[in-house]
Amino acid sequence: MYKILLIEDEPLIQKSLKKLLEKRGVEVVVESRGREAIQLILNQKFDRIICDLMLQDISGFDVIEEAKGRFTMAEISKLFIIITAYSSPHVIEKAKQYGCLLLSKPFENIEEALTIFLSAGAP
Amino acid sequence: MEDQSPTGIKEVKRFLSSSTQELMSLPLKAKPLRFSKNSFEKKVFQSLKNRKINPELEAMFQFKEELRRLLLSTSEVKELPQAILKLTPLNSFESCHVLVHEKGKPVGQNYFFNHSNYEETRLISIPSFNSLFNLVKKSKNKIFNQSLNLKNDLDVVGNFLAKEIDLKNYSVIYLISRNSFLPPSAEEQVLFQGLSGHLQPLLMKILDKEKNDLKKEVLKKSLENFPETLLVKKNSQVLFSNHPNMDEVAKSHLMVFPLDGIENTVMELSNISKDAISTELYHSQRVSLLGELLNTLQHELSNPLFGLNLTGTLLANDAHNSETKEILQEICLNANRSQTIIKNFSNLYNDQQEFKRIQLYKFVEEVITLTKSETKEIQKKIECIGFEAQDSIELETNSTCLTQIIFNLIINAGQAIKSANARVNQNRIVIQLTKIEQTVTIAVIDDGPGVKSELETNIFEPFFTTKESGTGLGLSICQNLARQLGTKIHFQNNSPFPGATFSINLPLV
Numbered sequence: 001m002y003k004i005l006l007i008e009d010e011p012l013i014q015k016s017l018k019k020l021l022e023k024r025g026v027e028v029v030v031e032s033r034g035r036e037a038i039q040l041i042l043n044q045k046f047d048r049i050i051c052d053l054m055l056q057d058i059s060g061f062d063v064i065e066e067a068k069g070r071f072t073m074a075e076i077s078k079l080f081i082i083i084t085a086y087s088s089p090h091v092i093e094k095a096k097q098y099g100c101l102l103l104s105k106p107f108e109n110i111e112e113a114l115t116i117f118l119s120a121g122a123p
Numbered sequence: 124m125e126d127q128s129p130t131g132i133k134e135v136k137r138f139l140s141s142s143t144q145e146l147m148s149l150p151l152k153a154k155p156l157r158f159s160k161n162s163f164e165k166k167v168f169q170s171l172k173n174r175k176i177n178p179e180l181e182a183m184f185q186f187k188e189e190l191r192r193l194l195l196s197t198s199e200v201k202e203l204p205q206a207i208l209k210l211t212p213l214n215s216f217e218s219c220h221v222l223v224h225e226k227g228k229p230v231g232q233n234y235f236f237n238h239s240n241y242e243e244t245r246l247i248s249i250p251s252f253n254s255l256f257n258l259v260k261k262s263k264n265k266i267f268n269q270s271l272n273l274k275n276d277l278d279v280v281g282n283f284l285a286k287e288i289d290l291k292n293y294s295v296i297y298l299i300s301r302n303s304f305l306p307p308s309a310e311e312q313v314l315f316q317g318l319s320g321h322l323q324p325l326l327m328k329i330l331d332k333e334k335n336d337l338k339k340e341v342l343k344k345s346l347e348n349f350p351e352t353l354l355v356k357k358n359s360q361v362l363f364s365n366h367p368n369m370d371e372v373a374k375s376h377l378m379v380f381p382l383d384g385i386e387n388t389v390m391e392l393s394n395i396s397k398d399a400i401s402t403e404l405y406h407s408q409r410v411s412l413l414g415e416l417l418n419t420l421q422h423e424l425s426n427p428l429f430g431l432n433l434t435g436t437l438l439a440n441d442a443h444n445s446e447t448k449e450i451l452q453e454i455c456l457n458a459n460r461s462q463t464i465i466k467n468f469s470n471l472y473n474d475q476q477e478f479k480r481i482q483l484y485k486f487v488e489e490v491i492t493l494t495k496s497e498t499k500e501i502q503k504k505i506e507c508i509g510f511e512a513q514d515s516i517e518l519e520t521n522s523t524c525l526t527q528i529i530f531n532l533i534i535n536a537g538q539a540i541k542s543a544n545a546r547v548n549q550n551r552i553v554i555q556l557t558k559i560e561q562t563v564t565i566a567v568i569d570d571g572p573g574v575k576s577e578l579e580t581n582i583f584e585p586f587f588t589t590k591e592s593g594t595g596l597g598l599s600i601c602q603n604l605a606r607q608l609g610t611k612i613h614f615q616n617n618s619p620f621p622g623a624t625f626s627i628n629l630p631l632v
Binding site: 010011012013015016017019020054085086105106107110 | 422425426427428429430431432433434436437462
């Protein structure tokens with residue numbers, strides 16, 4: 001089964017997205033802390049990682065940086081999708097460096113966002 | 124060959140070679156006034172009178188003379204190591220350090236000189252300085268050797284003499300070494316320690332001067348690099364300017380600031396007129412603060428509002444009870460609305476100076492929303508006229524500037540109405556759009572008391588206000604902003620009905 005790790009610290013968003021994704025028939029693991037998320041990434045297999053940038057302990061970019069211990073840059077660009085409410089030019093530029101897709105919160109169209117989460121990732 | 128001895132020594136020599144007769148003829152009565160009882164000079168003089176030559180005394184006299192010269196001629200701390208080594212009794216020493224720490228500074232200075240004429244100034248870390256200072260302070264005989272862990276900071280081999288001087292704002296250590304393992308003699312120790320009493324006032328003087336010089340240098344540099352032309356004048360004479368052509372600048376019209384505490388001296392600033400400097404500064408500070416605040420708010424609220432919306436939608440879809448479903452949908456709508464409002468506000472106040480396309484009707488609507496809280500205690504009716512037929516009027520403009528102009532005009536209109544509350548009027552503010560060829564005029568019309576004709580010319584002046592708590596900046600800022608948009612705000616009193624109309628004309632897309 002398609003397995004997704006959702007790293008998001010806003011409880012309402014976390015719960016809703018989990019439910020919406022599960023409705024589409026995928027397994028969702030949720031985590032709100034960056035450090036714990038890193039452990040999960042390094043020790044489990046996920047088909048997709050959806051990562052918020054503003055976490056309580058560390059930033060989403062730190063999480064991605066740690067993932068380099070296990071994945072190549074090419075793999076990271078396909079595996080990770082960044083979601084953020086703070087899409088400044090600086091953040092967008094940085095996301096580009098990792099080659100990851102970036103979705104701004106709030107999503108304009110939820111269904112579209114869900115489809116992107118289940119797609120093959122960045123081209 | 125000319126005698127190179129110091130003046131005092133020359134005198135002594137002359138005395139010694141002179142006859143008793145000459146000696147007796149000296150105006151001795153005057154002398155005791157200069158010599159305190161049992162003073163060193165008196166002893167010298169006594170020995171001269173007795174015609175006994177005392178080499179020890181002569182050496183000491185010479186030393187004092189040298190010391191006096193050292194104190195008079197040294198003007199910088201970095202000259203001090205060399206000057207100390209020049210003193211005849213200390214001449215056999217090889218090197219001298221003077222270490223200075225200005226209290227509170229993160230690093231100290233280490234001045235060094237040796238007899239091979241090698242001079243150096245280095246930095247010394249505060250922990251090293253403090254450990255040495257405390258060590259020296261505790262020591263009685265002030266003799267040390269290099270077994271101390273100071274190799275990196277001091278160029279000494281074997282024994283050295285060191286003494287500390289504690290000043291109000293500085294800690295100083297001076298230190299001499301022969302670079303050998305022979306201990307210094309007892310006389311040398313006494314002499315060396317005695318030196319501190321002489322050095323203390325000298326150091327106080329030159330260290331303070333050096334600090335002041337540095338301050339002046341920094342100040343001068345910053346004045347020289349000040350982005351506007353700047354003049355300092357005393358009694359109309361130019362003392363300083365950062366402009367290459369002083370005379371030319373001196374004639375131009377500058378903004379004048381008197382300098383406190385210095386008589387007849389003023390500083391003048393060019394380029395910006397008085398109006399521009401104060402209003403623009405005040406305004407840009409306010410806008411950037413507001414912009415930042417709104418930005419932070421937007422991002423902080425975005426996340427939870429989005430969460431609310433998502434969850435609400437989910438639950439609404441699952442709800443079986445139609446009332447619950449309706450309530451949940453209402454929650455979603457409100458979360459969405461809040462999100463839109465905060466987003467629009469931060470767009471209105473973004474700090475970008477660029478022109479972008481705006482829809483005038485939507486734009487004015489948002490500005491009116493913005494004014495709600497500031498005018499909420501004023502009974503009024505805001506009407507928009509002329510929008511209906513021109514639903515899709517689009518402008519290319521800086522929305523931050525235009526927002527503030529319209530915002531200010533509406534607030535002013537509100538206040539005008541309030542001030543005229545006792546009179547019979549309808550408390551109406553009208554925002555009227557008029558399209559003339561390729562331009563549109565936005566007019567904000569109130570039915571307040573209007574502006575007294577004698578004040579009409581002043582209303583755009585900065586700091587001009589008729590309100591008790593006004594800053595007098597609102598309209599002058601607006602006029603400045605309008606200038607940035609390439610236009611002007613026009614004013615006229617209404618006729619025949621009372622009230623005022625402020626309008627701004629802008630080109631259409």
